[in-house]
Amino acid sequence: MNPVQAWIESRREELTALLRELVECESPSDDAAAVNRFQELLAARLAGFGRASFHASARGGRGRNLLLEFDLPGPRRKRAGRILAVGHADTVWRLGTLKEMPFRRAEGRLWGPGVLDMKGGLALFIYALKALLALDLPIERQVALWVVSDEEVGSLGSRARTEALAQKARAVLVLEPSTGLEGKLKTARKGVGMYRLEVRGRAAHSGVDFGAGASAIVEMAKQIGVLAGFSDDKKGITVNPGVISGGTRSNVVAAEAHAEIDVRVARMGDAARIERRLHSLKPFDPRCTLDVSGGLNRPPMERTAQGAALYRAARGIARRELDMDLEESASGGGSDGNFTAALGVPTLDGIGAIGEGIHAAHESMLEERIASRAALLALLVRHLGQ
Numbered sequence: 406m407n408p409v410q411a412w413i414e415s416r417r418e419e420l421t422a423l424l425r426e427l428v429e430c431e432s433p434s435d436d437a438a439a440v441n442r443f444q445e446l447l448a449a450r451l452a453g454f455g456r457a458s459f460h461a462s463a464r465g466g467r468g469r470n471l472l473l474e475f476d477l478p479g480p481r482r483k484r485a486g487r488i489l490a491v492g493h494a495d496t497v498w499r500l501g502t503l504k505e506m507p508f509r510r511a512e513g514r515l516w517g518p519g520v521l522d523m524k525g526g527l528a529l530f531i532y533a534l535k536a537l538l539a540l541d542l543p544i545e546r547q548v549a550l551w552v553v554s555d556e557e558v559g560s561l562g563s564r565a566r567t568e569a570l571a572q573k574a575r576a577v578l579v580l581e582p583s584t585g586l587e588g589k590l591k592t593a594r595k596g597v598g599m600y601r602l603e604v605r606g607r608a609a610h611s612g613v614d615f616g617a618g619a620s621a622i623v624e625m626a627k628q629i630g631v632l633a634g635f636s637d638d639k640k641g642i643t644v645n646p647g648v649i650s651g652g653t654r655s656n657v658v659a660a661e662a663h664a665e666i667d668v669r670v671a672r673m674g675d676a677a678r679i680e681r682r683l684h685s686l687k688p689f690d691p692r693c694t695l696d697v698s699g700g701l702n703r704p705p706m707e708r709t710a711q712g713a714a715l716y717r718a719a720r721g722i723a724r725r726e727l728d729m730d731l732e733e734s735a736s737g738g739g740s741d742g743n744f745t746a747a748l749g750v751p752t753l754d755g756i757g758a759i760g761e762g763i764h765a766a767h768e769s770m771l772e773e774r775i776a777s778r779a780a781l782l783a784l785l786v787r788h789l790g791q
Contacts, residue, residue, distance in 0.1 A: 407726045410780035412536045417775055420532045421515065423450060427524040428508045428517040434495035434558045440468030443494045444552065447471060451531065454538075455550070466562010468495065468554030472570070477537050477544040479790070486575035487547040488789050491567065491741050492527050492757075493556030497764050506766060514760065514769040525770045526580030526757025527552065533783035542783075544790035546575060553741060559599070559702045560741055571745040571752075576715055576789050578782070579742035579754040582763060584734040588774060590719060591755030592712050593735035594743055595641060596676050596705035598668035600683055602628065603696040604651070608660035618658025619692035622651045625662040627689045632666065635682055641671030642679065643737075666699075669737055673747075676701050703739040704747040711751040719753060722784045727777055756782060 406414070413420070432443035448457035448471060455473035462468060471494070476483075498506075498518035508517035515525070530550060537544060551570055553563035560567065571577050583589055604625045609618030635644040644666060651662025666683075670676045683697050706712075713733075720731040734755070742754035759778055760770035 413779045414776040424528040437467040440554045444471040462562025471552040473550040475548045479543040489574035490550045490578045492580040516769045521760040522763045529779040546790045577745040577752040580757040583755045588759040589732045589734040592733045593708040594706035595669040597703040597739040598701045600666040600699035602664045604662045606693045609658040621662040622659040624693040643669045703743040706743040706746040715751045715753040
């Protein structure tokens with residue numbers, strides 16, 4: 406067994422204890438106080454190891470963001486271009502979920518809300534750096550961990566700072582969960598758009614004056630059929646009207662209706678095309694009006710030469726040092742890696758914990774893959790740090 410992997414394996418109980426603390430400090434995206442408590446806990450557990458600084462969210466974002474900077478053993482004059490790891494403090498789980506989904510060990514897994522997405526990734530990265538320090542393995546670049554407060558709700562308050570940090574980095578490692586139980590890394594992700602369609606019609610009594618009304622709900626139903634036609638499996642485009650509401654009472658012709666629409670695209674050019682199609686929608690009933698708002702929240706993380714080279718470096722390390730094969734994958738979900746890759750910064754995503762059940766009641770990570778994945782992180786950081 407590689408010395409780095411052996412060291413981490415010998416500290417697996419310590420790592421698990423830290424992970425349990427992180428999971429049991431609930432941090433839903435919509436509760437700034439809870440997210441801040443988590444960030445403070447993380448900073449406290451790394452006191453004396455990493456320098457912590459807190460950064461307010463921009464544009465009304467909730468919760469504070471945390472930057473942890475590490476100076477690991479190496480030459481006094483370090484090379485420019487730090488290694489930046491990116492993670493998030495927030496989860497999709499509401500406060501009190503622990504009562505229904507307590508942290509536990511069973512069936513060779515660790516279970517609990519946020520254990521995979523993505524508190525496991527944070528714990529693995531911390532112990533990867535601890536291994537480098539303990540084994541006195543030199544790093545010629547500074548290493549930083551950037552933990553945002555709002556990734557699960559679009560990163561509106563943290564995006565600008567994420568991009569600014571990435572522009573000065575040699576490479577970005579995104580600590581999101583891997584793909585599948587095979588632990589595949591992510592070299593591509595779809596871009597994510599969030600749109601809202603508002604339909605305004607004309608109210609009327611459905612029994613007394615039905616003909617005078619123009620139903621926003623009927624109009625919306627027809628528009629949903631149009632929207633469904635925008636999806637294109639071959640091009641990786643999905644257009645999903647996920648939330649629809651409208652009307653006031655069953656005996657009133659609805660004057661208003663709205664739909665919240667999720668758009669996913671694999672290529673940036675398709676994002677502009679879909680947006681044009683959304684804004685070109687025309688009402689079937691001329692008495693109704695349509696209004697489309699929103700836009701692209703995350704650009705696509707397209708597979709680039711820089712990202713592919715970073716993946717090949719990780720795959721080579723895994724084969725030589727850890728006797729394991731790594732595969733790559735593309736994901737339909739977005740992450741903060743979408744932002745950093747779009748800047749042209751070499752980005753490797755999905756290098757966090759291995760498991761299944763993201764955002765689901767069976768969220769869990771594999772215990773037997775803890776040491777090997779943390780070792781991969783450590784060895785990749787060392788490779789990039791030379």
